Amino acid sequence: AQSVTQLDSQVPVFEEAPVELRCNYSSSVSVYLFWYVQYPNQGLQLLLKYLSGSTLVKGINGFEAEFNKSQTSFHLRKPSVHISDTAEYFCAVSDRPGANNLFFGTGTRLTVIP
């Protein structure tokens, strides 16, 4: 069975500082990995996804993530955060093409401090 662990429930960071949001997954099969962002009172928006190929994935809004199979991790990074990045971030995993059924982590609340 798949599961996702987001190790930090809250991450405060000063504006223009770098940030890393951690995600570890458990799966016995090949996985497809995703990061979503949720702004207050809104649905989830896809930031980036890893399906295959290069382990460094670039997404929208300057975010990137690195797939590390040996450590079963898919950490999200941004070199310089902005106030507008304040949101909830969810890591998700699927073991099937087409992502019929995504398993989400419990989320990390990123707060950017001016």
Place this chain on the structure above:
Amino acid sequence: DTGVSQNPRHKITKRGQNVTFRCDPISEHNRLYWYRQTLGQGPEFLTYFQNEAQLEKSRLLSDRFSAERPKGSFSTLEIQRTEQGDSAMYLCASSLAGNYGYTFGSGTRLTVV
């Protein structure tokens, strides 16, 4: 492309009442998904449709829950005899088969009092 639309945005109901939510997916998307998100948790899969066929249901979808997607367009999620534990955000998403990553709607927040 107007995105995924969910109605209503908020619903307050008394315990024991029935409620129905509607989701209008992106028009060319043939897959439609329902998720439930409780406070402090990530979304949990409930069910999904490909066109009008309901292809998978989670064990979270008890017999009080029913979902339909007539004609493969909009979908409805009905909860009968609501319980306080049903209070949550109900999220709908759509995608094209074989495309990775959904487009989510803004959700319907249900409060059962």
